[in-house]
Amino acid sequence: MEDVSKKTPKEVREEKRREANRKAAAENMQKKQASIYDADGKVVTSYDKKLAKRKEEQKKDKRNTLITRITLIVVLVAVAAALIFAIGKKVNERYGTAVTVNGEKIGRVEYDFYYHMGINNFMNTYGSYASYFGLDTGSDLSKQTYRGDETWADYFGVNAVEMIKEMRALSAEADKNSFSYDDTDDYNEFNSSIEKAASDDGSSVKDYYKKTFGDYATQSSIESYVKQYLRANAYYDDYQKNLTFSDAEINDYYNENKDKYDVVDYRYLEVADLDKANEMLASITDGSSFRALCPQYAADDLKSGYETDDKSLATGATQSSITTGAEVTSWLFDSVRKEGDKTVVTVADDNKNYVLYFSSRYLTDAQKSIMTDSMKSSKSQEYINSLIDGMTSQSGTVKIYEETAGSADGE
Known part of the structure; x- marks a missing residue:
C-alpha cells in the first residue's frame, strides 16, 4: 500500500481531482445506460425517443384544443343566455302580466x-x-x-x-x-x-x-x-x-246640500275707511237707498260708474262664484239670513271692508237641474262601487310605474 504521508500537498490535491473526475464520469455513464432502457429493460433508440416526444406533443395539443372548445362553448352559452334574457325581458314587458x-x-x-x-x-x-x-x-x-x-x-x-x-x-x-x-x-x-x-x-x-x-x-x-x-x-x-228620483228624495238631498245649490241676491260696496263704511251702513234702509249711497262712498275713480249703473247689485250668486272673501260668503249663506239684513264685513286676507245688504236666497231651475245631475252621478257611483266591491288586484310580472297595482287594494 502506498504511503500517503510521504506525498507532497500538491500530489494529494491532484489525486483528489482525478478521483472526482472518475466519479463524475461513472455517474454520467450510469445515466446514459439508464436512458437507453425502458421500464421493461428494453433498449430505447433515438427513434423511440422522437416518437414518444411526438405523442406527448399530440396529447398536449389535444388537451389545449379541448380547453379551447370548452371555453368557446361556455362563451357561446353565456352569449345565448344574455340574448335569451334580453329577448325574454322584452317579450315579458310586451306580453307579460302587468296586473x-x-x-x-x-x-x-x-x-x-x-x-x-x-x-x-x-x-x-x-x-x-x-x-x-x-x-x-x-x-x-x-x-x-x-x-x-x-x-x-x-x-x-x-x-x-x-x-x-x-x-x-x-x-x-x-x-x-x-x-x-x-x-x-x-x-x-x-x-x-x-x-x-x-x-x-x-x-x-x-x-x-x-x-x-x-x-x-x-x-x-x-x-x-x-x-x-x-x-x-x-x-x-x-x-x-x-x-x-221621488220628490221626497229630491227634497231630502236638497235640504242636506242647500248651501251648495242655493243662490243669493245681495248688494255690496267696498269702502276703504271702516268708519265711513259704518256711516254708510247706518244710512241704509233698503236696496234703493243702498244704491243711492254708493256714489258717495265709493272710491273716487269708481264714483261715476255707480252713478250710471247699478253696479252694487249681485244676483244668482252661488257660494263658489263669490270672490270677495270667505267672510262675505259665510255671512250671506248663514241659515239665519233674511231680506233686509245688513252689515260691514272686514276680510282679513286683504284688510278690505265691504258694506253688505241681503235681498234673497232661492233655488233656480238651472241649479235644480245641476243638483239632479249630481244626485244621478252619486247614485251611479254607488252602483259602480257595488259592482267592483270585493274585486281584487295584484301586481304582475311586469315592473311598471312604481308597482301601483297592489296598492289599489292595499295588497
Missing part, C-alpha cells in the same frame, strides 16, 4: 291604455290647473310627489287598476242587461280625433299612439280596449240618464 284583476291577467298594453287614459282624463278636467297639484306630465311621474311618499305614478297606477275594474264590471252588466250599442260612429270619431291630434302635434299617427297610450300601443293593439271603454261608458251614460 291581475279579480283573477284575470291584464297585459301591459291594456294596462298602459288605462294608465294613460287616466292622465288624459285628468288633464281634460283640470287643464292648466294641473300644475297647482304639482303635476308635470312632461316629466317622469315616478319622481313627482303626489301625497306624502306617494308619486303621481302611484296615483295614476291605482287609477288605472280602478278603471280596469270599472270597465270589466260595466261590460259584464251591459251583457247581462242585453245592452245594445253600435260602436261604429264613436270608434271612427275616436280615430279621427287621434289623427287630428297627431297632425296638430306634428307627429305621425303611429308615434302619437305610443306617446298617448304607451310604448306598445298601436291602433290595432288597443282597438278592443277602446271599444270596451266606449261601450262601458255608453252603458254607464244610459244607466245614469234613466235614473229617476
Whole structure:
C-alpha cells in the first residue's frame, strides 16, 4: 500500500481531482445506460425517443384544443343566455302580466291604455290647473310627489287598476242587461280625433299612439280596449240618464246640500275707511237707498260708474262664484239670513271692508237641474262601487310605474 504521508500537498490535491473526475464520469455513464432502457429493460433508440416526444406533443395539443372548445362553448352559452334574457325581458314587458284583476291577467298594453287614459282624463278636467297639484306630465311621474311618499305614478297606477275594474264590471252588466250599442260612429270619431291630434302635434299617427297610450300601443293593439271603454261608458251614460228620483228624495238631498245649490241676491260696496263704511251702513234702509249711497262712498275713480249703473247689485250668486272673501260668503249663506239684513264685513286676507245688504236666497231651475245631475252621478257611483266591491288586484310580472297595482287594494 502506498504511503500517503510521504506525498507532497500538491500530489494529494491532484489525486483528489482525478478521483472526482472518475466519479463524475461513472455517474454520467450510469445515466446514459439508464436512458437507453425502458421500464421493461428494453433498449430505447433515438427513434423511440422522437416518437414518444411526438405523442406527448399530440396529447398536449389535444388537451389545449379541448380547453379551447370548452371555453368557446361556455362563451357561446353565456352569449345565448344574455340574448335569451334580453329577448325574454322584452317579450315579458310586451306580453307579460302587468296586473291581475279579480283573477284575470291584464297585459301591459291594456294596462298602459288605462294608465294613460287616466292622465288624459285628468288633464281634460283640470287643464292648466294641473300644475297647482304639482303635476308635470312632461316629466317622469315616478319622481313627482303626489301625497306624502306617494308619486303621481302611484296615483295614476291605482287609477288605472280602478278603471280596469270599472270597465270589466260595466261590460259584464251591459251583457247581462242585453245592452245594445253600435260602436261604429264613436270608434271612427275616436280615430279621427287621434289623427287630428297627431297632425296638430306634428307627429305621425303611429308615434302619437305610443306617446298617448304607451310604448306598445298601436291602433290595432288597443282597438278592443277602446271599444270596451266606449261601450262601458255608453252603458254607464244610459244607466245614469234613466235614473229617476221621488220628490221626497229630491227634497231630502236638497235640504242636506242647500248651501251648495242655493243662490243669493245681495248688494255690496267696498269702502276703504271702516268708519265711513259704518256711516254708510247706518244710512241704509233698503236696496234703493243702498244704491243711492254708493256714489258717495265709493272710491273716487269708481264714483261715476255707480252713478250710471247699478253696479252694487249681485244676483244668482252661488257660494263658489263669490270672490270677495270667505267672510262675505259665510255671512250671506248663514241659515239665519233674511231680506233686509245688513252689515260691514272686514276680510282679513286683504284688510278690505265691504258694506253688505241681503235681498234673497232661492233655488233656480238651472241649479235644480245641476243638483239632479249630481244626485244621478252619486247614485251611479254607488252602483259602480257595488259592482267592483270585493274585486281584487295584484301586481304582475311586469315592473311598471312604481308597482301601483297592489296598492289599489292595499295588497
